[in-house]
Amino acid sequence: xxxxxxxxxxxxxxxxxxxxxxxxxxxxxxxxxxxxxxxxxxxxxxxxxxxxxxxxxxxxxxxxxxxxxxxxxxxxxxxxxxxxxxxxxxxxxxxxxxxxxxxxxxxxxxxxxxxxxxxxxxxxxxxxxxxxxxxxxxxxxxxxxxxxxxxxxxxxxxxxxxxxxxxxxxxxxxxxxxxxxxxxxxxxxxxxxxxxxxxxxxxxxxxxxxxxxxxxxxxxxxxxxxxxxxxxxxxxxxxxxxxxxxxxxxxxxxxxxxxxxxxxxxxxxxxxxxxxxxxxxxxxxxxxxxxxxxxxxxxxxxxxxxxxxxxxxxxxxxxxxxxxxxxxxxxxxxxxxxxxxxxxxxxxxxxxxxxxxxxxxxxxxxx
Amino acid sequence: xxxxxxxxxxxxxxxxxxxxxxxxxxxxxxxxxxxxxxxxxxxxxxxxxxxxxxxxxxxxxxxxxxxxxxxxxxxxxxxxxxxxxxxxxxxxxxxxxxxxxxxxxxxxxxxxxxxxxxxxxxxxxxxxxxxxxxxxxxxxxxxxxxxxxxxxxxxxxxxxxxxxxxxxxxxxxxxxxxxxxxxxxxxxxxxxxxxxxxxxxxxxxxxxxxxxxxxxxxxxxxxxxxxxxxxxxxxxxxxxxxxxxxxxxxxxxxxxxxxxxxxxxxxxxxxxxxxxxxxxxxxxxxxxxxxxxxxxxxxxxxxxxxxxxxxxxxxxxxxxxxxxxxxxxxxxxxx
Numbered sequence: 001x002x003x004x005x006x007x008x009x010x011x012x013x014x015x016x017x018x019x020x021x022x023x024x025x026x027x028x029x030x031x032x033x034x035x036x037x038x039x040x041x042x043x044x045x046x047x048x049x050x051x052x053x054x055x056x057x058x059x060x061x062x063x064x065x066x067x068x069x070x071x072x073x074x075x076x077x078x079x080x081x082x083x084x085x086x087x088x089x090x091x092x093x094x095x096x097x098x099x100x101x102x103x104x105x106x107x108x109x110x111x112x113x114x115x116x117x118x119x120x121x122x123x124x125x126x127x128x129x130x131x132x133x134x135x136x137x138x139x140x141x142x143x144x145x146x147x148x149x150x151x152x153x154x155x156x157x158x159x160x161x162x163x164x165x166x167x168x169x170x171x172x173x174x175x176x177x178x179x180x181x182x183x184x185x186x187x188x189x190x191x192x193x194x195x196x197x198x199x200x201x202x203x204x205x206x207x208x209x210x211x212x213x214x215x216x217x218x219x220x221x222x223x224x225x226x227x228x229x230x231x232x233x234x235x236x237x238x239x240x241x242x243x244x245x246x247x248x249x250x251x252x253x254x255x256x257x258x259x260x261x262x263x264x265x266x267x268x269x270x271x272x273x274x275x276x277x278x279x280x281x282x283x284x285x286x287x288x289x290x291x292x293x294x295x296x297x298x299x300x301x302x303x304x305x306x307x308x309x310x311x312x313x314x315x316x317x318x319x320x321x322x323x324x325x326x327x328x329x330x331x332x333x334x335x336x337x338x339x340x341x342x343x344x345x346x347x348x349x350x351x352x353x354x355x356x357x358x359x360x361x362x363x364x365x366x367x
Numbered sequence: 368x369x370x371x372x373x374x375x376x377x378x379x380x381x382x383x384x385x386x387x388x389x390x391x392x393x394x395x396x397x398x399x400x401x402x403x404x405x406x407x408x409x410x411x412x413x414x415x416x417x418x419x420x421x422x423x424x425x426x427x428x429x430x431x432x433x434x435x436x437x438x439x440x441x442x443x444x445x446x447x448x449x450x451x452x453x454x455x456x457x458x459x460x461x462x463x464x465x466x467x468x469x470x471x472x473x474x475x476x477x478x479x480x481x482x483x484x485x486x487x488x489x490x491x492x493x494x495x496x497x498x499x500x501x502x503x504x505x506x507x508x509x510x511x512x513x514x515x516x517x518x519x520x521x522x523x524x525x526x527x528x529x530x531x532x533x534x535x536x537x538x539x540x541x542x543x544x545x546x547x548x549x550x551x552x553x554x555x556x557x558x559x560x561x562x563x564x565x566x567x568x569x570x571x572x573x574x575x576x577x578x579x580x581x582x583x584x585x586x587x588x589x590x591x592x593x594x595x596x597x598x599x600x601x602x603x604x605x606x607x608x609x610x611x612x613x614x615x616x617x618x619x620x621x622x623x624x625x626x627x628x629x630x631x632x633x634x635x636x637x638x639x640x641x642x643x644x645x646x647x648x649x650x651x652x653x654x655x656x657x658x659x660x661x662x663x664x665x666x667x668x669x670x671x672x673x674x675x676x677x678x679x680x681x682x683x684x685x686x687x688x689x690x691x692x693x694x695x696x697x698x699x700x701x702x
Contacts (some may be wrong), residue, residue: 049554158643159412188411188582193626193639215555222628222637242633259560261585262631263624265608268589273564274557276511277525 004078005039006209007063009175012036012072014055014062018282031281032058034233035072037308040177045210047224047241051203051256053278054230056213060179062094063211065089076177094124097170101182103162107154113140113165117172123220124173139168143198144176160191167198169313171206179211184219198221217260226318228251232289233281235308239319249312249321249330252290272340275349288323296325297341370401372439373544373576374423379436381415381422385579387529390647392418394600395436397673400544400593405570405577407591409584409623413644417601420546423578424463440544459489462542464533468547471533472521478505478532479517485539504535508565527558530566538569545570546578551586563590584627588612596620597645599655602673606680616682618660654685662686664693683691 015029033055040046048056061071066079074081076096100106107116117136119128127135137147143164151291154162163183170178180199184192200223204210214220218243220227227244229237229252237250248254255272262268274293279285288306291297301324308322312330328334339345379392389533393415400406408416422433425445438445440461445453465471473481482504483497492500498517505513508531521529530550537545547566551559567590570577579590587594587608593610596604596619604617615621622640651657653668660667666685673683685691 001692051557132403133653160643189584189623190411190626190640191643193628193637194641196628197637197639216628217556217630218628221630222634245630245633257630259556260630261559261563261583263584263588263597263612263627263629264631265588265612271564277558278525323453 006042006074007040007075008210009039009059009063009073010037010073010075012059012062012074013070014058014067015070016067028282031233031284032262033062033069034284036228036230036233036235038228038235038238040209040211042176042209043207043221044225045212046213046226046228047212047220048228048230049214049220049256050230051215053232055233055281056215056230059230060098060181060211060213064093064098064179066098081087090123094126094173095176096179097173097175097177098179098181099163099166099170099183101185103159103186104154106166107162107169109154112151112153113168116165116169120169120172126173135172136251142171142202143350144194145166158191160187160195163187163195164198167195167202171202175208177209177211179213180216181213183212185214185216192219199223199293211343216244217257219257227257229256232278232284234289235322237319237321237323238308238322239315240317243315243317247312247315247319249319249326250290250323251294251296251329270341273342274360274367295336296329296334297337298325298366369405372399373402373441374400374578375437375439376419376423377437377439379419379422380434381418381427381431381439382434385430388648391600391650392431392647393422394603396597396600398595398602399603400576400578401577403570403574404592405579405590407587407594408578408580408597409566409582409587409594410597411582411644413599414597416597419597420463420548420578420580424457424461424545426463453490458485458537458542459540460542461544461546461547462537462540463546464530464537464550466552468483472529474521477518477520477525480626482517482532482536482539485536489540500539501535504539505532507538507569508532508535509561510535527554527561530554530558530562534562534565534569540574541573542575544576544578546580548580549582550579552581559586566590583589584612584623596623599650601655601683602681603656603683604681605673610678610680614678616676616680616687617684618662618686621655622659654683662693666690 012033013035014033015031017026018028018030018186020027048059061067063074069082076092076277081092114136117139118132121132121301136150138146140150145161145164157165184195187195196219203210212224224241227239227241228235229250231252237244237253244253248257255274258271276293285292287303288301291301304324306322306324307322310320311326312319325334379393379396383390383392396419396502398406408419410416421427423438423445427433430578433446477556479498479501482501483494486492486497486500502513505516509527510516524532551562554562563586565650566577581587591608592605595602596617598619604620611620615624625638626640628637640659645651645658653670655665671683671688672679673687674688676687677679
């Protein structure tokens, strides 16, 4: 990369302790984020996608130190964020803001729009007091709220409008990076489109950088330049948006994309059904974490952890994948170990597996 | 449509009476469900889609009330039948699945106990026979090792697993009509795919009809035969699924499709619908969508009727009537 990235995350790790037992000692850890590395350039939008429990929200919170990460490095404009004192960190947050999913829960119900935005500016000491009222009105106009709504309370606004207040609050301190944690997920499509267009326009006008956390791949395709796909605390695939959508290389990404219903009744995608549920992040599988559900997994996958690297050298641009067989699958040299398109067969097989497990358990206790 | 209708709703009105105000949640809704087919009801929050469904099963609680219209289930008007008959129908002939599998299951009873309850009520099965049926049902919905699961509590199951239990429960008595209210909204896409596939398969197996309530147009395209689009308590468009996606007529439907970010193709820009859904007390007297509609003109101050079009579909919009003298082009965003 030619210039220095705005945000650089290295081997970030977030293990939450599980307390238990008689003395309330830490008995185990939830490995929510388990060593991830990525960087974001200025003016770019990077999306983190994955299913619930994959660690995408935890990543956003760890970067801002809303939860203290257990290990790793976070650099913002070359400064080590994790080494900062509380005071320095508060100043730092002027540059890094976050918009949460739930606009209902993230606004103080007893503060008007004016008070909410004023408070944010007060804490960061950004705009001189005299000019604040004008700046608040300007911000409201920027996000599409009306001037006369300035003294209204959150409950007087609709969901989409509240999300706009959240955006205005984030913008009020002139940040460089905004982390959008499922920022449009709770909104109806027609309103969601309004907010997405707003975010895009603000990026163009103010040169903002976004880390966009979402589970909705339609939204992500629309807004992101680059996409990080996470599974169980690890990055399984990362690349330019078009490359991820047009040429997904990791079996998990493929399954994820094939699972989304297409809003076109004539397009029936051939769907890869995954077996079972996501394993527990307390005791993640060895080797490749996806091997328990991967139709292509072999014994090698069960023991060897794959490295995140560029496999397909013909791909233009940037596209890394963490799968031993990514290339072989693409070239048709590595076949799935079982039927992966028929959900019925998969469910039946699962049932049989569970039955044999039960039997084994039963005979063990018998002895 | 010449098919046999299992459910025929005419001019249904359900209102909530709060502080001497009437909030018209469902305001004259009309639609039919053909036997063995799936009808999708789409709309955004507050459009009245869930209340319509709850009205069918007469599950509207005070201060809400069904104040007009008819709900004919196989010719029988559900708004008029006795409570005892309604109890026979619920769960036995018409069943419902809800969005939140965690809050819809009772956390203090095992899966087996909850499944057995419906067999006891509707078929008078005892504990032993009930458990046997429960295990069969869990197996049908693809729950691994049902013998073990039947004795577990809801908290011991994952979200997808719980939704499958809900489906097992809804299908316990092989209903003729299943109402699924956002059955997969709380689930991850990979699990959603499994659940939708499961509903489709079971539908074929026991020949039931389905009403699928959702805000996700992808789910609609995938599972439904017919679609009713609702806006502010009214059906604005009723069409078969192909027509709806390829030749939408109501400006609201067009707006929804234009504002949908797609994962299956690259788009330049989304075209959102401007403004917000009007609050119930600020509802316009004419077309409900007029304040947000880019085509609205004076005539829209009068409420249009749901009118049958040349292709047999129904639209509630002045543009598609003879009274309209403006441009008739309501175009889908160029693909």
